[in-house]
Amino acid sequence: MKMLESSRNKRLNEPGALPLYEAIYSVLRDHIVDAVFPPGLVLGETGVARAFSASRVPAAAALKRLHREGLVRAFQGRGYVIGGHAVKPVRLELFRAGLRLPAGLAQEFRSRKRHELIYPKVEHDVAACLSYGRFLLNESALAEHHGVSRTVAHEVLTKLERTGLVSRDSNQRWYAGPLTEELLREHFEMRWLLEPIALSQVAPEIDKAELDAKSRRAEEARDGKRLPTTLESLEHDLHVDLVLRCPNQQLRETIRRSQLPIIATHSTFEQHQSREEISTMIAEHLEIFHCLSSGRHKKAIAALEGHLRRSLGSNIVLLQRLRTPPPDFLPPYLVPVQA
Template identity: 40%
Template sequence: MVRMQQSQQHRYEIVEEVLRTNIASGRLPEGLVLLEGPIAEILQTSRAPVQKALQRLEVDRLVHRFDGRGYLVGPPESRVGPLRKEIKSLGLDIPEAADEALQSRSSWERIYDIVETDVAGCVVFGQYRIVENSLAEHFGVSRTVVREVLSRLQERGLVRKNQSSHWIAGPLTAKTIRDHFALRRLLEPPALIEAAPLVDRDQLEALYEDLKERECVAFDDGESLEAFESRLIDICVLTTPNEMLAQLIRDNLLPVLASERLLRQLGLPSDRAALTEHRLIAELILRGAVDAAAAMLVRHLDAAMNRNIAQMKIVAVISEPSSVAAYFTRVEA
């Protein structure tokens, strides 16, 4: 059942509940291929909240990735093959309250997820200026709405104002990566220790088994590796009862995970060593060795930082992709 106070929920939470309800009812059958684009179109939202909703459903084993685009409905051990149907033809059950909540968001909320994704995806290529007028024209909104979006991005550390009061995003450099990972080392291990007694053991055991299986097979899918990272953080770190700590961790992770996604999209390989690091963290928590798990997390973060910086040096010689949003203006150093 969709919660009553949907106006206070994030968009991805509303999308998640709609999908969860339709999976439970069988309207979205086991094996059905779920793609972000068609779901976003039906719910009249951007892809970003749909992506996060699917990742959260994956953690709960209601959907899983496969050797193709999107997700399949059902747990990873399901033997049902991909069922490709137009999701529009299935007649999703979208409660009126959920539909109203998705459509009645203020204008800044309607575009925030898209702008956040665009910003996080470009900063690896350098420093960009965001002109308020250009952003407003791009989305067909007022400058008041644009300022609200940029102010919230500033709160999360994704943009800043320079001495000329221009909005600036990036650059994400080796130094800023080190700074982000320094914060990860400070924030995430204590959060893991606090979260350990509250961890959903079934979810953690499922993650552990999935990691073991992946270690034993050829693995070239960087997106799946990123999904493992997200699952580990969601299950073992963000379960901390300290909501302020959890939010700091989420905000700090935004540019880090965005840069890793972009590196995979550019064809740079993922590192299988991360799988073993993730598996050891999960195994240690399952064994009750929480302090050892926190120490292993620190080792993983140090290794991940070095891997990320090494690949950033490769990106430095790659030209800016055409996918950078039109409302960004490159600022030469």
């Protein structure tokens, strides 16, 4: 047994030696067995994922294994508790509860954290360029631009590949784009088929105060200056903050893949989008918010589908207008490829 423990501890100090869920399980198990954590400590997927800079999937797998082994017990459907039913539940951040990560594993999680910090920016920049043609992504330039290692840059590009934003050729070079009219039609068709379903799953749970706040932002944009960042925020208010709140993970990921290249392009709309189109878009968002706020969920869902179907035509016109990116728009790791 001691030999097995020693071997496992050694592997924990070797970054990448264990699958992430197993590394999380091993660290938590050692802390429980050695009584580092206080009795009654509540272990939830979100808290564990946050402590290990991971997603909820490996965190959930680690907790389920601990539960199968009898090291934790289920707690009111909201996680797990260390100890028997007589102990009082204790809610603490894991590091405050005594969590200590092995040196090698801590290094791996720091690297993972750097990846998570830069990924949203890279994803947005790549998605926003798709309407302007085809681009080569330089892995070394990406690493230098964001001050990370080549390993982290490669992880970011691999994740982008999984979302469908980039692809690799036979020479292992990374490419993005172009967003063609045919692809745009396919993305919008996916959206008007799936976004109403996603909204129907969350409509009864949306707080009226939140809807009122979103409506106020839309009204301010309708009556004031419409910066590209404002337009993108309005799109997020409806299509991301509400639609992607649905509990079905597969549905969320499928919708998001079709949203990315369309919503991100708003950052370049200033010179191309018509005021009439913006006014129409805002009015349609407001109608959806008002229907949701008044409990007319079926009408809100129908209005969302109608909004997406109508938006296809205006986005095709916009795509035809886009020729070259604005000055200083492209980060240095995105290199235009001549057709």
